[in-house]
Amino acid sequence: MADHGRRVLLLSNSTQAGHDYLEHAAAPIQEHFPAGGRIAFVPYALHDWDRYTAKAAAGLGALGYKVTGVHTGDPATVVAEADGVFVGGGNTFRLATGVHRTGLADVLRERVADGLPYMGASAGTVLAGPSIRTTNDMPIVQPPTFTALGLIGFHINPHFLSGAVVPDFMGETREQRLAEYLEENETPVVGLPEGSWITAHGTTVTAGGAHDAVLFARGAEPGPLPVGSDLSALETAPHVGVAGDAGC
Amino acid sequence: MADHGRRVLLLSNSTQAGHDYLEHAAAPIQEHFPAGGRIAFVPYALHDWDRYTAKAAAGLGALGYKVTGVHTGDPATVVAEADGVFVGGGNTFRLATGVHRTGLADVLRERVADGLPYMGASAGTVLAGPSIRTTNDMPIVQPPTFTALGLIGFHINPHFLSGAVVPDFMGETREQRLAEYLEENETPVVGLPEGSWITAHGTTVTAGGAHDAVLFARGAEPGPLPVGSDLSALETAPHVGVAGDAGC
Numbered sequence: 011m012a013d014h015g016r017r018v019l020l021l022s023n024s025t026q027a028g029h030d031y032l033e034h035a036a037a038p039i040q041e042h043f044p045a046g047g048r049i050a051f052v053p054y055a056l057h058d059w060d061r062y063t064a065k066a067a068a069g070l071g072a073l074g075y076k077v078t079g080v081h082t083g084d085p086a087t088v089v090a091e092a093d094g095v096f097v098g099g100g101n102t103f104r105l106a107t108g109v110h111r112t113g114l115a116d117v118l119r120e121r122v123a124d125g126l127p128y129m130g131a132s133a134g135t136v137l138a139g140p141s142i143r144t145t146n147d148m149p150i151v152q153p154p155t156f157t158a159l160g161l162i163g164f165h166i167n168p169h170f171l172s173g174a175v176v177p178d179f180m181g182e183t184r185e186q187r188l189a190e191y192l193e194e195n196e197t198p199v200v201g202l203p204e205g206s207w208i209t210a211h212g213t214t215v216t217a218g219g220a221h222d223a224v225l226f227a228r229g230a231e232p233g234p235l236p237v238g239s240d241l242s243a244l245e246t247a248p249h250v251g252v253a254g255d256a257g258c
Numbered sequence: 259m260a261d262h263g264r265r266v267l268l269l270s271n272s273t274q275a276g277h278d279y280l281e282h283a284a285a286p287i288q289e290h291f292p293a294g295g296r297i298a299f300v301p302y303a304l305h306d307w308d309r310y311t312a313k314a315a316a317g318l319g320a321l322g323y324k325v326t327g328v329h330t331g332d333p334a335t336v337v338a339e340a341d342g343v344f345v346g347g348g349n350t351f352r353l354a355t356g357v358h359r360t361g362l363a364d365v366l367r368e369r370v371a372d373g374l375p376y377m378g379a380s381a382g383t384v385l386a387g388p389s390i391r392t393t394n395d396m397p398i399v400q401p402p403t404f405t406a407l408g409l410i411g412f413h414i415n416p417h418f419l420s421g422a423v424v425p426d427f428m429g430e431t432r433e434q435r436l437a438e439y440l441e442e443n444e445t446p447v448v449g450l451p452e453g454s455w456i457t458a459h460g461t462t463v464t465a466g467g468a469h470d471a472v473l474f475a476r477g478a479e480p481g482p483l484p485v486g487s488d489l490s491a492l493e494t495a496p497h498v499g500v501a502g503d504a505g506c
């Protein structure tokens with residue numbers, strides 16, 4: 011992967027309680043996308059693509075951008091004509107199915123390697139990792155593969171929330187789920203709380219936003235990644251794909 | 259599917275707060291498996307199969323059963339020599355990978371159709387449905403297919419818990435996740451709270467346990483399924499497989 015031109019902004023969440031859509035991340039978004047630019051929006055994570063694109067157009071429109079849904083034309087062409095791409099949140103399995111079936115996965119890998127700014131939120135942030143194995147979402151559809159875009163060389167768990175959520179409830183905590191992930195996988199995971207984000211500019215990868223992130227790595231207790239931390243050392247893992255995810 | 263000999267017991271959870279493993283379900287288990295019987299245990303949902311089998315042996319041993327892990331010999335042979343099978347909870351993706359890779363999925367479908375009592379808990383309950391699309395688990399490994407055993411003709415969401423769990427947290431509620439499932443799938447889902455279970459005896463399917471279940475069906479608001487409800491009318495859907503899950 012040609013990392014040196016990479017410009018990636020990965021938000022844990024697109025809507026923060028008490029704020030309009032994307033409002034909490036206005037500053038990093040305006041640093042990320044060129045002023046007044048055309049943004050190709052990938053709406054596949056939700057069911058109603060037109061409605062979702064209208065929502066993205068309103069949120070990014072308030073920041074001065076023009077939004078086009080990739081489903082309104084040939085997806086590769088819409089991306090080719092854009093100054094940036096935004097992959098919205100929703101269901102990660104539906105999103106992965108969409109980008110693989112349309113061929114957009116390969117298009118995005120190539121264009122981001124060439125320097126096209128990529129922004130993801132929630133499912134769109136998971137998709138930027140090596141695989142979708144650290145999504146919180148329900149597997150409502152079966153994508154052809156769990157392999158994701160591999161724009162960054164570690165996994166992200168968005169909407170990260172520590173601890174048991176309901177007294178006496180026996181479902182797993184997020185930490186237990188990620189410990190199970192580490193039983194099966196070597197690539198580390200950054201637990202990214204709501205209100206926080208990660209930026210990757212070339213080979214520089216940085217934690218940003220309102221709250222510290224949490225590192226989950228094999229053989230170590232979970233540990234804090236304070237806002238401002240350099241995360242580039244986590245990119246020791248292969249950037250694209252995970253053993254066993256090739257599908258067929 | 260030869261439903262008429264079917265004997266299936268599907269627990270939402272294996273451990274209830276304040277109780278030992280399986281203790282809360284002692285009564286239905288002792289109705290389900292023949293007294294003193296040999297139980298084949300499927301431990302694939304957790305990482306340490308020996309340790310998990312020891313736990314199942316202790317829990318079922320307290321109820322008079324003898325437990326053998328299917329991994330301690332040829333899985334089909336262990337099942338063939340058993341009076342019942344118990345598929346334990348853990349991670350549904352890891353479980354599905356295990357039963358498909360070993361060929362146990364086909365063995366279990368055949369033996370349960372022939373009358374072998376099947377008990378599942380949590381992931382083992384999801385596995386009894388048409389697909390794993392309604393699991394709560396993190397997709398830490400990619401199974402060859404989302405298609406499950408199809409022992410019952412509707413989906414179950416175990417550990418069902420209504421409503422938002424943390425104020426101002428933007429992750430989806432369980433209801434939102436199941437609404438997204440219904441955007442993509444027609445088979446109804448029974449949300450099964452902890453402490454509750456479903457029994458299928460031949461063509462009779464019944465809600466049991468401590469708390470009412472919740473029905474999620476396309477085009478309808480979620481509605482209660484009181485303890486004792488006849489669920490057999492939900493089995494209108496195809497019993498095995500879901501369109502698009504065939505994988506390769």
